[in-house]
Amino acid sequence: MEIRTIPAALNRNFVEAEALGEHIGRQVRICGSVYKLRRMSGFAFVLLRTGRSMVQCVYCKEDCAFPLEALAEESCVAVTADVAAEPRSRAGYELKIREIEVLCTPAAPPPVVINQKRVDTSLDHLLDARAATLRNERERAIFLVQAGLCEGLRAFLSRERFTEVHTPKIVASGAEGGANIFHLDYFGRAACLAQSPQLYKQMLVGVFGRVYEIGPVFRAEKHDTSRHLNEYTSVDLEMGYIEGFEELMRLETAMLSGTLQSVAEACGPEISLLGASIPQIEGIPAVRFGEAKAWVARALGRGVRDPMDLEPEEERTLCELVQRETGSEFVFVTRYPSAKRPFYAMDDPENPAETLSFDLLFRGMEITTGGQRIHDYAQQVEKLERRGMDASQFADYLAAHRCGLPPHGGLGLGLERLTARLLGLENVRRAALFPRDAGRVTP
Ligand code: AMO
Secondary structure, eight states: OOOOOOOSOOOOSSOOGGGGGGGTTSEEEEEEEEEEEEEOSSOEEEEEEOSSOEEEEEEOTTTOOSOGGGOOTTOEEEEEEEEEEOTTSTTSEEEEEEEEEEEEOOSSOOSSOOSSSSOOSOHHHHHHTHHHHTTSHHHHHHHHHHHHHHHHHHHHHHHTTOEEOOOOSEESSOSSOSSOOOEEEETTEEEEEOSOSHHHHHHHHHHHSEEEEEEEEEOOOOSOOSSOOSEEEEEEEEEESOSSTHHHHHHHHHHHHHHHHHHHHHTHHHHHHHTOOOOOOSOOOEEEHHHHHHHHHHHHTSOOOOTTSOOHHHHHHHHHHHHHHHOOSEEEEEOOBGGGSOTTBOEETTEEEEESEEEEEETTEEEEEEEEBOOOHHHHHHHHHHTTOOGGGGHHHHHHHHHOOOSEEEEEEEHHHHHHHHHTOSSGGGGSSSOOBTTBOOO
């Protein structure tokens, strides 16, 4: 029997596109997909799509034995090329193709043209043909920026000593109430898909002090809107030993400030390709819910409607007013009515009709909900009972309170909404790789 040791080394024979500048004057092998073939007189440009970049190569019949006619767009290839200094090119070098090895030829061309500036089709078709349309440079850039956001968030939270956790998505009951719960038959028992990691992240505050999770959550939204998905990625955090809910708003301000700065640095080419502007955050203004409602009603020239929540139009108007007044594209709305917030929200002891909570709006839309939670066992049981809820249904959650929990709070931020607002995408579906809505479970 032969036993082999696999070394912990990544000595690949291919040069990464991002490192090509270090190879000027040498011959390299590079792999990627043929994004675009542009035939000129006497030569051709072969644009390769690699993991994160587009690499332009030059093909001349005299230098390369491979017949260009045999090369189809979207073929996966390994190219051997000379890296030559070229001051006229933006990269500062040019790749002269010497050999092309085709690793896979597509069985058919993409169902829609993907190698133009934009994919010229309807939103539905864009989403139906995702395997192809995500290959478009702009569509892909959205998700490179989204990955950059997650990287920035993780770096910030890990620096602030938050522990990353992974909580179950198959759960026994809803954490957020409301009608938008997906019910499941779990081997004959009733279960559902997690609406949020809320109850678990609170339980884990008793263990780790500070936790975060970036993961999928599920909401059975029946309405077809441009801001709701049925499965979205929630950036959740929970922090113990807070001295008030404003500490959470400061934390979110610092987190977004640091994350957007790191995204601007890491994703410069994608951001400019998408024509997005990344705000610099030094501080975020905050207004009280009641005052925001009145301000918006005045601006819209009507009375206050739905005194419990902000309507989408009101969120847009409020953002415009705040931006005009302060220059900020973000605004915190604080102290939402207790009647509108879930059972775990801490009411203001001075005014129990209000919660010690907030939403964060960005460019006209809510992207975050957060607040302080009830940490005292008797108080939490009392609030559940006051709402006519059965405390025994929450025994596992309440076990954490029973064992003692520090004063704590946290927030949940919708990753797709943040991405969409940041990149100026009208529909949140554009910021989900494979969105789930009432009419869509494929691809
Ligand atoms: P909430 O239910 O307000 O709060 O959700 C938090 C954030 O998640 C995003 N969001 C959605 N994004 C896309 N599609 C949806 N259907 C959808 N629903 C919500 C929004 C929203 O601001 N447990 C609390 C958070 C907390 O207090 O920690 C919660 O889930 O951006």
